[in-house]
Amino acid sequence: MSLPSSGAPPAVAALLDDPAYSVLKALIIDTTGMAFYRDKDSDLARILAERMAEIGIGDCAGYLDRLHCLGQGKAEMDALIAELTIGETYFFRHKEQFDALRDLILPEAIERNRTVRRLRIWSAGCATGPEPYSVAIMLEREFGERIAGWHVTVLGTDINQKFLSRAREGRYDEWAFRTMSDSLRAACFEKVGNQWQIRPEFKRNVSFQYHNLIKSPFPSLADNIAGFDIIICRNVIIYFSQATVESLVPCFRESLNDGGWLIMGHAEPNQRLFADFRTVNTPGAVLYQRVDRPYVVAEPSPPVPPPLPLVSPPPVVRGGLPAKAPTSRALPPKALSPRGSTSARPGSAAPAAAAGGAGDFDRLTVARNLADSGQWEKAAAACDAIIAASPLDAWAYFYRAMVHEQLGEDEPCEKALRRAIYLDRRLVLPHYHLGLFLARKDDSTGAERSFRNAQALLAGLADEQPVNPGEKIAVGQMREAVAMHLKLLGGA
Ligand SMILES: C[S@@+](CC[C@H](N)C(=O)[O-])C[C@H]1O[C@@H](n2cnc3c(N)ncnc32)[C@H](O)[C@@H]1O
Known part of the structure; x- marks a missing residue:
């Protein structure tokens, strides 16, 4: 392809003539999904030229080396x-x-969840946070009484770490309120200098985490990306190729609970892509609902079942999966393909199947699938059954902890995470999630210790390999997440 190097500033023209420019461009598009840059060479080369000048690298090959460098590559990317x-x-x-x-x-999601009393909302590609905060403001102001005491999560994710830091801060210039009334702004924000700080009551259910829609497979309960009632992904996929978008839509669907809703940007109405959803048109908006079975508004709520015990008595297993001698498991229960589809039966990636016994391996796969699809009670029961049969199964405790977390059951969550670590200290994910848990509880010393444990376990591993064999999250992603949390805690 001939690039428009003539007429460009010298540094940009030199980049466009650089033989390794196309490799660099392909790497960037592959990492971010931003196919938007395919025909925007002068913009891309200008940004690259500025970055390269800043760190004193003169050509694309040198910059590629930096991006691939084990220590500095991630930070530079x-x-x-x-x-x-x-x-x-x-x-x-x-x-x-x-x-x-x-x-x-x-109203529909609240009605549907009234017995379980929880709500999970994901703003994917949240930038500096106005989208998730708008949802939190609406929830608090319009539905506050109806969901008082509920476990509400509004999660904002993005690929841009700087945006995420600003989102966590929650402080905005006038321009972010361009369509919001002054009275609503005054009710939800406090003036700080010439900026506006979101008030704590609209912040407490909102959290932010790094997530690359292209490189971080989802749904993934271990990555906290699963079981949503509402997903909002607006003005993000417009930068992606058609093929990328086609591969993402099923992942969004799988990350929703049955009956959950997907809201895409109003300028992204290619309804053909959403054929597996129920399409609902409202004035000025097209909405997509995941409907696995006909949804009927429930009769008066049945009583909320009591929480399941951490270790339940041995269940009667239909089909006769034999109870077996307890075994410690060093490997997770299933491998997922990069776009989240479940492989029918993991092969070489999952030697634990052989080591731990096919029965438990299958049951862990079932438990994890249930958890990844947000069926928390069923997932909890499935984990409890495994724990009852194999009380030394670290993975079963880990997934049980994840389910406790989603149900807002703090104490058993911590207990199950610590049990998983006690049973197998080599598993990175339990250390990482214990770190997250302790950070939420303001135990920064404990959180730092857990993140450092995770960091030590990741040391020396290749970025692309799964964090634990068969797991969806890659070492590089986990390393980055751990580093970010240590930084937030004030550590190195
Ligand atoms: C235009 S903003 C949209 C913000 C918000 N959703 C809205 O509509 O107001 C697009 C956001 O998508 C994020 N983004 C781009 N590529 C991404 C990726 N691969 N994974 C996650 N986020 C991505 C960008 O960093 C940016 O913050």
């Missing part, structure tokens, strides 16, 4: 992504979609 991504966003962007959220989606 983050710095580059911070320049490449476009974070245009503001509060209550596209009013018609927020009207649909208030008038249809939230």
Whole structure:
């Protein structure tokens, strides 16, 4: 392809003529999904030229070496992504979609979840945070009484670490409120200098985490990306290729609970892609609902079942999976393909199947599938059954802990995580999640210790390999997440 190097500033022209430019460009598009840059060479080369000048690298081959460098590569890719991504966003962007959220989606989801009393919402590609905070404001102001005491999670994710830091801060310039009334802003924000700080009551259910839609497979309970009632992904996929978008839509669907809703940007109405959803049109908005079985509004709520015990008595297993001698498991229960589809039966990636016994391996796969699809009670029961049969199964405790966490059951969550670590100290994920748990509880010393344990276990492992054999999360992603949390805790 001939590139428009003539007329460009010298550094940009030199980049466009560099023989390794196309390799660099392909790596960037492959990492971020931003196919948008395919025909924007002068923009891409300008950004690259600035980055390379800043770190004193003169050609694309040298810059590629830096990006591939074990120690500095990830940080440099983050710095580059911070320049490449476009974070245009503001509060209550596209009013018609927020009207649909208030008038249809939230009332429906709240009604559907009234017995389990929890709500999980994901803003994917949240930029600096106005989208998830708008949802939190709406929930608190319009539905506060109906969901008082519920376990509510509004998760914002993005690939841009700088945006995420600003989102966590929750402080905005006037421009972020361009369509919000002054009275609503005054009710939800406090003026700090010439900026506005979101008030704590609209922040407490909102959290932010790094997630690359292209490279971080989902659904993944271990990555906290599963079992949502509502997913909002607006003005993100417009930068991706058609093939990428086609591969993402089923992942969004799988990350929703049955009956859950997907809201895409109003300018992304290619409804053919969403054929597996029920399409609902409201004035000015097109919404997609995952419907696995006909949804009927329930009769008056049945009583909430009591929490399942951590270790239940040995269950009667239909089909006669034999109870077996307890074994410690060093490997997770299943391997998922990169886009989240379950492999029918993991082969070489899962020697634990042989080591731990096919019965438990299958049951762990079932438990994890249930958890990944947000069927928490069934997942809990499945884990409890495994624990009863194999009380030394670290993975069963880990997934049980994840389910406790989703159900807002703090004490048993911590207990199950510690049990998983006690049973097998080599598993990275339990250390990492214990770190997250302790950080939430403001135990920064304990959190730092757990993150350091995870960091030590990751040391020397290749970025691309799974964090634990068969696991979906790659070492590089986990390393980055751990480093970010240590930084947030004030550590190195
Ligand atoms: C234009 S903003 C949209 C913000 C918000 N959703 C809205 O509509 O107001 C697009 C966001 O997508 C993020 N993004 C781009 N590629 C991504 C990827 N591969 N994974 C996750 N987020 C990505 C960008 O960093 C940016 O913050």
